[in-house]
Amino acid sequence: MLSRLFSDVLPDVQRLAAGGWVEDSASEGSKTKDDCHLREDEMEDSETRASSRADSEMAGDDDDDDDDDSLDDDEEEGGGDENDGDKPKKRGPKKRQMTPARAERSKVRRQKANARERTRMHDLNSALDNLRKVVPCYSKTQKLSKIETLRLAKNYIWALGEILRNGKRPDVVSYVQTLCKGLSQPTTNLVAGCLQLNTRNFLTEQCTEPGRFHVPSSPFAAHPYPYPCSRLASPHYQGGSGGVNIRSHAYGPGYEAVYPPGQDSDTDRNYHYSMHYSGLTTARAPAPHNLPFGPPGARIGGAHSENIPPFHDVHTHHDRAPPYEDLNAFFHN
DNA sequence: TAGGCCATCTGGTCCT
């Protein structure tokens, strides 16, 4: 299922990458543990390990019947009949004895297949890296896991689709909650933290315009997905220009809600988040059930937890990807 | 130390 989903996403990602506006993953990928996991020198080790494993398996391997070699046939006939003994004869093609020549060919074939598989997975991971860059909240040092990247991408696509369908701006809470559907706590915190800071910046930049911003006071109306998003609960609310409190809109634990057909809960809300921001925080595992921002009296959008590393390397893609300028313009209108 | 995440190997299946 997951791989199917990714297969669907992959062509789009590659198209995006081909468009030239997505940074070359190789330049950054080589800096990470994961992406440099198998360097050239390690490739040899890998192949050696593969070969040794293949050798050990082939020592008892008699299932390789697709390697037809007329030179080996004579030996195989003789060798195959010797120890039939008590065993019932099997139907189908005779199993062939693994001669050194066939073992070598089999080994080479396996190594080639392994190399192809490695390349394929590297391509897949490269595409996934590109996908990480176009979903909200991107960090060079704290990559989203594969599954979280796919989930976030799905939510993001859904959220953008909703924007297009409705032609109106959802509020930041709706947006964040939509993005975070089904995400893990750390990822939820990361995404929510990113957008919270966006909110902070946006509010800071625009606060000279009275009445422009509206922090929803009513509970967040509904979820488009039939599964809970209680992770956004936060014990602190900071209304007005101080920031957006997620809890005031959050469901209780385990709450589930679904849009009634044709009903949109967000049509009258305004956006409160910005697509631009200069600094962000992230934490791989912040305190459970608490977002890494916004305690009462705290600096708006600031993350003061000691557990939260600096955000210098965390970005939403919006401040990097030219195609999103139009989207930004839409948000800021 | 358990659990999550990941890279890799491997054999099976499908397609060209």
Added chain:
DNA sequence: AGGACCAGATGGCCTA
């Protein structure tokens, strides 16, 4: 036949 794709197995690394 060979390549692509897939899923299971395995082991390493990291973090709580």
